[in-house]
Amino acid sequence: MSTATQIALEGASKEFVGRGETVLALQPTSIEIARERFVALVGPSGCGKSTVLNMIAGLQQPTSGRVVYDGNPVTGPNRQVGYMTQKDTLLPWRSVADNIGLALELKIRSTSRSDRDNRVAQMIELVGLKGFERHYPGELSGGMRKRVSLARSLIYEPETLLMDEPFAALDAQLRLVMHDELLRLTRLRRMTVVFVTHDLGEAITLADLVVVFTGRPGRIKTLREIPLAHPRDAFRLRFSEDFARLHEELWNELKDEVAKGTDR
Amino acid sequence: MSGAVPALRMPPAGRSAGGWRAFVTRPLGTAVIRTATLVILLAAWEWMSGTIIPKFWISSPSAIVAVLAGWIADYSLFGHVAATLTEMVLGYVVGAAFAIACGLCLGLLPRVERITAPVVTALYALPKIALTPLFVIAFGIGLESKIVLVASTVFFLILYNTLDGVRDIDRDLVEALEIMGATRGEVVRKALVPATLPWIFTGLRVAVRYAFTAAILGELMASNEGIGYLIEASAGDYNAAGVYAAVFVLVVFSVLFTELLTRTEASSLRWRV
Numbered sequence: 270m271s272t273a274t275q276i277a278l279e280g281a282s283k284e285f286v287g288r289g290e291t292v293l294a295l296q297p298t299s300i301e302i303a304r305e306r307f308v309a310l311v312g313p314s315g316c317g318k319s320t321v322l323n324m325i326a327g328l329q330q331p332t333s334g335r336v337v338y339d340g341n342p343v344t345g346p347n348r349q350v351g352y353m354t355q356k357d358t359l360l361p362w363r364s365v366a367d368n369i370g371l372a373l374e375l376k377i378r379s380t381s382r383s384d385r386d387n388r389v390a391q392m393i394e395l396v397g398l399k400g401f402e403r404h405y406p407g408e409l410s411g412g413m414r415k416r417v418s419l420a421r422s423l424i425y426e427p428e429t430l431l432m433d434e435p436f437a438a439l440d441a442q443l444r445l446v447m448h449d450e451l452l453r454l455t456r457l458r459r460m461t462v463v464f465v466t467h468d469l470g471e472a473i474t475l476a477d478l479v480v481v482f483t484g485r486p487g488r489i490k491t492l493r494e495i496p497l498a499h500p501r502d503a504f505r506l507r508f509s510e511d512f513a514r515l516h517e518e519l520w521n522e523l524k525d526e527v528a529k530g531t532d533r
Numbered sequence: 534m535s536g537a538v539p540a541l542r543m544p545p546a547g548r549s550a551g552g553w554r555a556f557v558t559r560p561l562g563t564a565v566i567r568t569a570t571l572v573i574l575l576a577a578w579e580w581m582s583g584t585i586i587p588k589f590w591i592s593s594p595s596a597i598v599a600v601l602a603g604w605i606a607d608y609s610l611f612g613h614v615a616a617t618l619t620e621m622v623l624g625y626v627v628g629a630a631f632a633i634a635c636g637l638c639l640g641l642l643p644r645v646e647r648i649t650a651p652v653v654t655a656l657y658a659l660p661k662i663a664l665t666p667l668f669v670i671a672f673g674i675g676l677e678s679k680i681v682l683v684a685s686t687v688f689f690l691i692l693y694n695t696l697d698g699v700r701d702i703d704r705d706l707v708e709a710l711e712i713m714g715a716t717r718g719e720v721v722r723k724a725l726v727p728a729t730l731p732w733i734f735t736g737l738r739v740a741v742r743y744a745f746t747a748a749i750l751g752e753l754m755a756s757n758e759g760i761g762y763l764i765e766a767s768a769g770d771y772n773a774a775g776v777y778a779a780v781f782v783l784v785v786f787s788v789l790f791t792e793l794l795t796r797t798e799a800s801s802l803r804w805r806v
Contacts, residue, residue: 328708346711358709362727371723377714425713 271437274301275429276325280334284318295320296488302481307455307462309472311519312482312490313527318465319355320487322431325463326352326481338429342422344392348377351427353435357418359406365417366402369393372425395450397443419447423454429461436471448474448503456499468522473515474503481522484529491522592774597683602777614782616758620676621748626682629740632688633733636695640729641721646696657689662750669755679751686747691736698732699725738794745787760786 752761767775
């Protein structure tokens with residue numbers, strides 16, 4: 270692969286201190302993520318997947334090792350990334366449209382009013398929220414809030430997109446539609462994506478590389494390239510033989526960890 | 534026996550389904566009954582005064598109206614109302630502006646806040662009314678001393694609300710904005726201020742009553758004009774009707790202020806469902 274490394278974890282680990290106890294969430298982990306790749310992180314709950322995203326976003330600092338972005342160590346909020354966290358961080362006093370357009374109002378992007386309105390309208394159409402532009406987040410369902418968050422992170426087309434189970438709250442049909450759109454958009458804009466999910470099918474559909482984590486304290490168990498050709502059809506892919514084979518293979522890697530996780 | 538079992542009783546005929554109840558709950562009905570109650574109470578007061586209880590203690594509605602009419606006729610009421618409102622409004626605006634500015638600054642500079650906390654708490658706990666004599670010495674018995682009293686009362690109330698609001702802000706919202714590339718100023722404008730606004734409004738609304746009370750108390754203690762002065766002066770003349778008339782003016786204004794603020798708040802915070 271000739272493309273340069275975009276994100277690198279160099280022996281990064283994370284410990285949390287709670288109630289006087291130190292808990293190791295992530296064992297020293299190293300991985301390189303190349304530019305324009307779509308990487309899915311899968312693993313049982315509490316294996317440190319979200320911690321990896323937080324460290325890349327610069328919201329948490331590794332206890333040991335370091336995280337390097339574009340050749341520079343990440344020490345504070347990383348402004349090159351768009352981060353769609355698990356908990357939605359919509360501003361409750363802004364309407365749906367104003368929440369989605371938020372990033373375009375900032376000085377570093379200085380977008381004209383009409384351009385912003387156009388892009389917001391497109392995004393609203395994309396995530397299926399037409400008719401809800403003037404609603405406030407408090408008036409929306411959980412799934413709708415997720416879609417607003419998604420639109421808010423996609424609209425400014427950051428070079429890297431970090432997503433923490435973005436589609437977990439959506440119904441199955443809408444999830445497929447969103448998969449298709451995400452594939453199309455991230456390839457079109459040549460984004461690097463790091464995507465956390467519980468859903469193996471979702472990981473295979475979207476990713477070029479699936480990273481399987483062990484249970485807590487997490488570490489990387491397997492890296493699996495997904496050699497399915499692009500452009501992919503999110504709706505039909507899951508009926509192909511390759512998909513079934515990859516699913517089987519990854520499930521074998523994952524099931525022991527999931528079982529371990531539930532034993533405790 | 535079966536013949537003796539009474540049939541289920543039907544609602545008595547002739548009394549249409551809840552005629553009286555329906556009348557009471559309708560807006561017009563409510564208004565009529567409210568007015569009627571008021572008229573009856575005033576009539577009872579008018580009758581009792583001088584028959585059961587001496588006029589000296591409770592005056593009478595007609596006497597109060599006469600006093601009010603007199604004050605309005607000789608324009609003296611307007612001067613007193615204007616004095617109280619000036620003290621209150623100026624003190625309130627000055628106190629609130631300083632409080633919001635200081636609250637936001639202290640919220641943004643937690644270290645300064647920690648250092649100043651004991652002093653601020655001590656001053657907050659102190660009943661400001663106790664400082665009135667001091668303010669009178671420093672600023673005289675005119676409007677100025679009352680303005681300072683109102684401002685110092687209002688200041689601490691709103692300062693604490695603003696600080697609580699800043700402390701309560703969801704860190705995740707700030708981080709989300711930072712990752713999007715917001716500058717510090719943009720974080721303040723787009724997250725901090727709007728998130729604190731409901732708290733500031735609560736403080737502002739609570740402070741109106743306190744501002745009014747402080748202005749009146751200041752006037753009661755030392756003044757030469759204002760509604761508080763009217764009460765004090767009437768009481769000095771053993772003029773119960775005058776005291777009641779001044780109190781009536783007070784009631785009218787406190788209701789007006791509360792209503793005004795409730796409406797302002799409702800229109801500016803529509804997102805709070």
